[in-house]
Amino acid sequence: MRGLRNAAFLLFAVVGMSGGFCSAGPAHYKKASVCAVLANPKLYLSSYVAVDAGVFADGMHGIILTDKRCPDQGLPLDFPQTKADKSVSDFEKATTGGGSPGTAGRLVFGKFVGKVRRDPARRRILYSLLSVQDLSIESLPAKTQGAGPR
Secondary structure, eight states, X not given: OHHHHHHHHHHHHHHHHHHHHHHTSTTSXXXXXXXXXXXXXXXXXXXXXXXXXXXXXOSSSOEEEEOTTSTTOOEEEEOOSSSOOXXXXXXXXXXXXXXXXXXXXXXXXXXXXXXXXXXXXXXXEEEEEEEEEXXXXXXXXXXXXXXXXX
């Protein structure tokens, strides 16, 4: 009987520890909005966070995640050298290349999974991108030159 009890205890300990390790990875993350992260970054610092967001890139100063609910703010992206999956490099190529600088002429949206951190040098909030899901890139219609308002 004692052996069975010890085996059950060991099983619960192993299951409990493996669940603890799994929850630290990006597979388990908090869901938030860009606005929520920017409004209260302490809640999200050092956490894996998933946000549905738009993307703005001017082709020179980096890339930020945007949300129409807080239009004058953005969450700056950081591209880590390790731990990011292939979707991040594909996303970076799609937003920095393609004929025009940044996202000019395109609407870019997606679900972004990353880790919220504070830049030690500038003390600003950054979002270290680990994965991009459901990426949508739509070209804006070209404006007709010379045509006035109708």
